[in-house]
Amino acid sequence: MSMQQIYLAIPMLPLAAAVVVGLFSKYLPRASAHVLTILGVAASFVLSLYVLNDTISGHVFNDSIYTWLKSGNITLEIGFLIDNLSAMMMVVVTFVSLMVHIYTIGYMEEDQGYTRFFSYISLFTFAMLMLVMSNNFMQLFFGWEAVGLVSYLLIGFWYTRPTAVYANLKAFLVNRVGDFGFLLGIGLVLFHFGSLDYAAVFSVAPQMADVQISLIGNVQWSLMTVTCILLFIGAMGKSAQVPLHVWLPDSMEGPTPISALIHAATMVTAGIFMVARMSPMFELSSTALSFVMIIGSITALFMGFLGVIQNDIKRIVAYSTLSQLGYMTVALGASAYSVAIFHLMTHAFFKALLFLGAGSVIMGMHHDQDIRNMGNLKKYMPVTWITSLVGSLALIGTPFFAGFYSKDSIIEAAKASTITGSGFAYFAVLVSVFVTAFYSFRLYFLVFHGAEKWRTPKHDHGHDDHDAHHHGLSATDDPHEPGWVIKLPLILLAIPSLAIGYVAVEPMLYGEFFKGVIFIDSAAHPAMHELTHEWHTVLHTACGMALHGFSSLPFMLAASGVALAWFFYTQRPDIPAKIQTKFALINRVLENKYGFDSFNDRVFAAGSRFIGHQLWQIGDVKIIDGGIVNGTARLIVRLSGVVRKLQTGLIYHYAFAMIIGAFLMLTFFSKV
Secondary structure: OOHHHHHHHHHHHHHHHHHHHHHHHHHOOOOHHHHHHHHHHHHHHHHHHHHHHHHHOOOOEEEEEEEEEEEOOEEEEEEEEEOHHHHHHHHHHHHHHHHHHHHHHHHOOOOOOHHHHHHHHHHHHHHHHHHHHEOEHHHHHHHHHHHHHHHHHHHOOOOOOHHHHHHHHHHHHHHHHHHHHHHHHHHHHHHHHOOOEHHHHHHHHHHHOOOEEEOOOOOEEEHHHHHHHHHHHHHHHHOOOOOOOOHHHHHHHOOHHHHHHHHHHOHHHHHHHHHHHOHHHHOOOHHHHHHHHHHHHHHHHHHHHHHHOOOEHHHHHHHHHHHHHHHHHHHHHOOOHHHHHHHHHHHHHHHHHHHHHHHHHHHHOOOOOEHHHOOOHHHOOHHHHHHHHHHHHHHOOOOOOHHHHHHHHHHHHHHHOOOOOHHHHHHHHHHHHHHHHHHHHHHHHHHHOOOOHHHOOOOOOOOOOOOOOOOOOOOOOOOOOOOHHHHHHHHHHHHHHHHHHHHHHHHHHHOOOOOOOOOOOOOOOOHHHHHHHHHHHHHOOHHHHHHHHOOOHHHHHHHHHHHHHHHHHHHOOHHHHHHHHHOHHHHHHHHOHHHHHHHHHHHHHHHHHHHHHHHHHHHHHHHHHHHHHHHHHHHHHHHHHHHHHHOOOOHHHHHHHHHHHHHHHHHHHOOO
């Protein structure tokens, strides 16, 4: 089997499984749904590991495998670019997808859409693989739109629930806004660079750095800045950056496994991957990088605040995802692309772990998602408890855990950056450390420690995956640890959440893992140069970095957040309620999610309905119905009324008309 056949097999195996399960499941046993899709994704994972090993040894593949169409000088092709970046992404996507497939066997066991769900998540894996393996903008856009389509199907998987239908439509529409910018950016690339192939575009990019274009009137704009910002607007939609973030929290209406798959490791990281891949272009525009950094820092800070007041276990983890995506975007803005990709990888493992852990808790609590109805679950769900603790410690950046190495590197990159907005970004990511630690361990202490609040009936606070069993558990119906198909993925995800940062930090950030893949102009954007210098002169090893981390400001802030959460939610639970009452205005702003949703509803949704109503009243009712259709009828009636008066029925009137007609013909048409 040649390497090209292996590359082709990696995305095709999940696609084949999705097609077979989706189209022929009614002719096959129910178990075939998970058997076929798991075999397909597992094979892709093994082959991806083989490909990663091959690329690490120096073999890079960049070629077209299929020509779709030719139009003049433009050729649109399906092609693969397999280097360390894409190979690493392939391994992460297929591993997390495999864990989600296994987990789904237990989580969706009683669901009527069991086979449909497996078909969708396998199809999603195919779409994401096509995105990360692409070597041209056309294929990138295909994968981009395909993951958006399948996410629409997955978020609205329980299509009988109005909230799920609203959430998937919201996700679809918000992503179209970002994708419109993305498509305009690709259009500029094609028009000015004359190609959609990455290698061709990147080779020409330095020559286009000073090119100016006119967009509005005679005002000149930098081609590179406009192109990069438009491409990043696409990333803002997919990677849920302010203000295009509003779809992600609502997407928790989908089943928990897709929260882990879409909102942790794959779809939401597509934008981060894309900007890193486009580093040769973004490095030519400090303005675009400043825009990226400021958007990322706003997302990291303000979305973290929203996690503090949430009570739905999945929504807390969702706002955590928004905040962490902001961290990655800050790293991109600081030109620390390798740090952003490193955090993407570590985050994929521990955030998938936290989502699947939340799903395990939801199952144990008989589908109650409100953390106020929980407590002391460590006694009943020890595996979920310990793995969730590992995920939480990784999330807050505890030294030696995976999240520490990537998160601390982002903070240092923001500190070392010199571009506009870097000061605010450094402040934002520092404050976010405290906020993240506080809301993460608020969830942890309320769910796994404290009094068993589920023993008595509760008010219906929360959501529920199946619209049932909201009202607490009886003493005879204690929470329980789910089976091994749930626990095994938790354990397997906990291992990289604990160890992958320690293993990978040196080669990925300070070695040559991304050499020739990511381009950085160190003179203009010195952040990575500063980090590398600090590593070689002070830290030396992953262990040294972790030990140094214990004395750093981020660790102090994280420890303070954990300590405050412990005090508030295990010792003095009355204090948060008093704070909430005292700062009612701030709480109302947070409850209203800063007004983004209400603004969108009142301006864009209501505005669209108003415009549609006016177009209907003016265009349809008045112009088409009133003017063209009914107006034509009225005109004919009036003409008929006039003509009818000429039809008197008197023969001498007709004879007189004939004489006058003959006279006129003789006068005007006869020759003299």
